[in-house]
Amino acid sequence: MSSDTSAARTRRLPLSTALSFAATSLPISAVAIAVSVYLPRHYASHLGIDLALVGAAFFIVRMIDIPVDGLLGWTMDKTRTPWGRYRVWTILGGPILMAGIYFLFLPPEGVGRGYLIFWLLVMYLGNSILALSHAAWAATLAPHYDDRSRLFGIMTGIGVLGAASVLAIPIINEARAASDAGNVATMGWFIVLLTPIAAALVVWRTPEKIAPEIAGHSFRLRDYWGLVTRPSFARILLADLCLSLGPGWMSALYLFFFTDSRGFTTGQASILLAVYILAGFVGAPLMGRLATMMSKHRATMVATTGYSLTLISLMAIPQGNMAIGMIPMFIAGFFAAGFNVLTRAMTADVADEVRLEQGKERSGLLYAITVMTTKIAGAFSIGLTFFVLSKVGYDAKDGAQNTAASIHNLELAYLIGPVVFVMLGGACMIGYKLGAERHGEIRRQLDERDALYDEAPILESVTAEAANVSEADRKD
Template sequence: MKRAAAQGTERLPFWTALTFSATSLPVQAVAIALAVYLPRHYASHLGVNLAVVGSAFFIVRAIDIPIDALLGWSMDKTRTPFGRYRIWTVVGAPILMAGVYFLFQAPAGVDRTYLIVWLLCLYLGNSILTLSLVAWAARLAPNYDDRSRLFGIVTAIGVLGAASVLAIPIFNDVRHASDVGNVPTMGWLIFGLVPAAVALVIWRTPEKISPDAGDHSFRLRDYGALVVRPSFARLILADLCLALGPGWMSAIYLFFFTDSRGFTTGQASILLAIYILTGIVGAPLLGRLAMKLSKHRAVMIASSLYSVILISLIALPKGQLAIAAIPMFFLGVMASGFNVLTRAMTADIADEIRLEQGRERAGLLYAITTMTTKVAGAFSIGLTFFVLSSVGYDAADGAVNSAHAVRNLELVYLVGPVIFVMLGGACMVGYRLDAARHDDIRRQLDERDALYTEAPVIESVTAEAAAVTLRRVK
């Protein structure tokens, strides 16, 4: 008997999972543009000092991080006729669009204040869309294996959003056009993706609000109780390390592949596209591996292979695109599984806590794990840019760096990510919330939920209602 059947839950239809995943298109497009292209665009093309760019990203992350906890708590408390997470998806769209417009269409010579204000706006909108997506997914696919499958599909669709951004510098490089216009073009693309994706999700995805059981109210000190839970503490630390490693690498990716490995920006973007696009295969593959071996074991395998392959990049012959594509492909396969697995594991922990407390905590738990990702993002850009500046590396267009500075760039690029990714995998040693334990949790939840009057299922909205919502978002 399949596990889904044992739990009394049906497998989520593929087309429902596919349309639900549309939100990940703009979310991942923003992620890759922010991590790889936007910092370099401000430092190299808009004349903003490298240290100023790094500090602005760090300051915004420091301000933005506590907001996620409030957002997650608010989402869990929300109960409307329009849904719990659906309404937040609609709210986040225009906020993200405003941040994208002002950041990606910025004039030359903007100051730190401009960067901070619009980065805050962008991160707020992106946080709302991301949290509503993952928390909604946890309710949409309630059983252990189907969560791995759904998060694999979400990640694979997000890869297409990232690939659409990567295609822009590749296309311009083929045309021998200047790369100054790459980031503004990315901005217009993302600006259009947001309302289209949100309209599709709210139109086609059903939402069921889990019934409350008991009167447990969340208090401030309960944050600490959540964080120190053995299963969640391991997951938070693993998520932090698994985000910090690739984030560290992506922040200086273009510098490494252009100055150290001798590729043009367009060629480096092709390699990055290979790395990202393999997520279409890698994310479902790692999800299948988790169904065979359990999610925590799949994390350990992926992190170990990722580190070994990353080290091999230093041996790449300069400018050899075909050869470099091989390790980038396998590196992308491993990296694509990190978020798939940790986000699916967070949903399992949310079920464990709902069984104990009788209340939905998925939004709050995802807010905490998202905070760890943001901490990693703050350090990966702020710290690496500061280190590069400190060791004498010059990021300005046309700058000629010494062999010593390039060597320092290589060390910064490789050593940090390997250490953190391996630590992330090590956190999974001894993890106990496996498939068998989760099956028992779901059985108890299903039995208890049957005793309460369930909130109605909010089915797909009509095309007319979706059109009205889309007009409001725009």
């Protein structure tokens, strides 16, 4: 191995660049919390739309949105502009997300399911563009095994700040004795203002290099199946599905569980959720660090086991006891922060493996497929859980009196689903093969090939000059 290649493998992305690039995580994480935890309850409780209809709306939108991601990822990978490949998509996604957020979080009176479905589609389109371009850009920004874990850990840690800012809104409003109904509107304005600031910082401060491509391989629809069935990527997809479905299921029922089962107010439940989210500020980088010590797939198994054991303990929280409630919520949030850090970093490793074989950049497409599994999980976590609650007699409307049996069914739904799916996600990593040693060899070959292609124009110029000299000598 050459000294240049060895140096490239150990080179780390400057911390200032990593922090600036992570800014896109702020609105993405803020949207994730606001939409999964607060928005469904707002439409069901304050706007009076039937619980099952709200769940169905989220399910329908997710199903429509899923194939769009594949097209977006493929198009991003084909994009080549003087501004870069993923930078232009970051600029495009911001305004679309802002429009969707505005109309969803500040709806007029008397809206119905059709209004909810349309603006959910707009919002998810903008969010998909930002999230996909961010993840794929990260894969090219930090090309080496350990530095990827570090970068994705920083991205997740910065995202915690966006999520925590959203969680602070109902806490502050409750302290001011303001109505719960105003929380969602405030969240909407916050995200609308945050999005252009974050996107501008990323576009301004982050470099982007488009990797050279090898001629001769074109992507066909049947190649989707080839990507999905790659052993390493198939494990990541199944794990990501389970690790999204478990916490997503938990998020959909979170406020119902902590208010009706554990006896907390909405503001207190938001404080506990803030503890859960803020734990990720510590957990995400430390789980990334753990991955550099024991590999990403083993760190995933540690995270899923710790999360599941902690979640079971939530039923032991005394009614309304904030001090005790914070302990398991912090531990669960610490481990949960590692889920996306590790699976997204492993997806970047697979992207390198694919580029070595095919000579083409497929990061956007691979992340699009991964996000598809997340959206499938999101659709089922809200649609299925809301449907189940509506069938077991649970009433979500403000001031409703639920029976002990319906509360017990709420507790079962809240705990069993997340534990089962998260443990299945960890089990997917048993026997995973694309570790540090294998990826190091892939990067060595990619770096050497990329260096040859970077030198190609110089070689062509030298060859042409030599040919001209030879022709002149022959004429003389």
